Amino acid sequence: MNKLILATTIVTMVAAAQLPSATYLPGAAPGLTAGAAGAAGAVNGNRLDAAEGGARPQQAADRSAAILKMTNEAGETGFQYSYETSNGIQAEESGTAAQTQGGFSYTGDDGDVYTVTFTAGEGGFRAQGAHLPVAPPTPVEILLALKQNEQDEAAGIFDDGLYHPEKHGIEGKGQSGAGQAFGSATHQENYNSNSGYSY
Numbered sequence: 001m002n003k004l005i006l007a008t009t010i011v012t013m014v015a016a017a018q019l020p021s022a023t024y025l026p027g028a029a030p031g032l033t034a035g036a037a038g039a040a041g042a043v044n045g046n047r048l049d050a051a052e053g054g055a056r057p058q059q060a061a062d063r064s065a066a067i068l069k070m071t072n073e074a075g076e077t078g079f080q081y082s083y084e085t086s087n088g089i090q091a092e093e094s095g096t097a098a099q100t101q102g103g104f105s106y107t108g109d110d111g112d113v114y115t116v117t118f119t120a121g122e123g124g125f126r127a128q129g130a131h132l133p134v135a136p137p138t139p140v141e142i143l144l145a146l147k148q149n150e151q152d153e154a155a156g157i158f159d160d161g162l163y164h165p166e167k168h169g170i171e172g173k174g175q176s177g178a179g180q181a182f183g184s185a186t187h188q189e190n191y192n193s194n195s196g197y198s199y
Helices: 002-017 034-040 059-063 140-154 185-189
Strands: 067-075 078-085 090-095 100-107 113-121 124-128
Touching: none
Parallel strands: none
Antiparallel strands: 067 078, 078 090, 090 100, 100 113, 113 124
16 A cells, blocks of 8 residues: 555656746647737737747747857956857956956847846945846935934943833832832823723
8 A cells, every 4th residue: 555655646746747848938828829929918927929939039049049259367366257149148247256346138038138237245246237126215214213323322322122111110020119000100090991092
């Protein structure tokens, strides 16, 4: 019985791992020919081309791409390389072991040319490109809070982010001063179970 379960498991795993094609791209929608899908614009997020039978527009150029130009130099003071291919890919990079800069460009499936420039070094990898997302600006409130933290630290005030009961007139943990429950007298007197605290 165990051999049957093991054999069934292996056959199932092999069948599930089998890829439908060498391109790893989804085909056209059922009932839609490649030409009709291309005219419609996109199927499953990929543009289709009738001449390619539903393949990416750049796929044929990528398969037969040749290197048109290539330089590669390395020495004790650094390195530099660049290349250009027949399908529109260009790349270059130069620098040392501590700091590099470069860029690359390629033609996307949408026909647009995408360009990325970058630096890499002690400050990390920093890429720039018109198509890359950019972080939103830091909110003014955060900038003000950071400035206040710097001023407090310069004045010798350090806030560790923890609650310290002794700073609020409470002597010990779990103890209450003058018959008060934990917390301030104002909060305890103005608490309504339906609406919460009123200040």
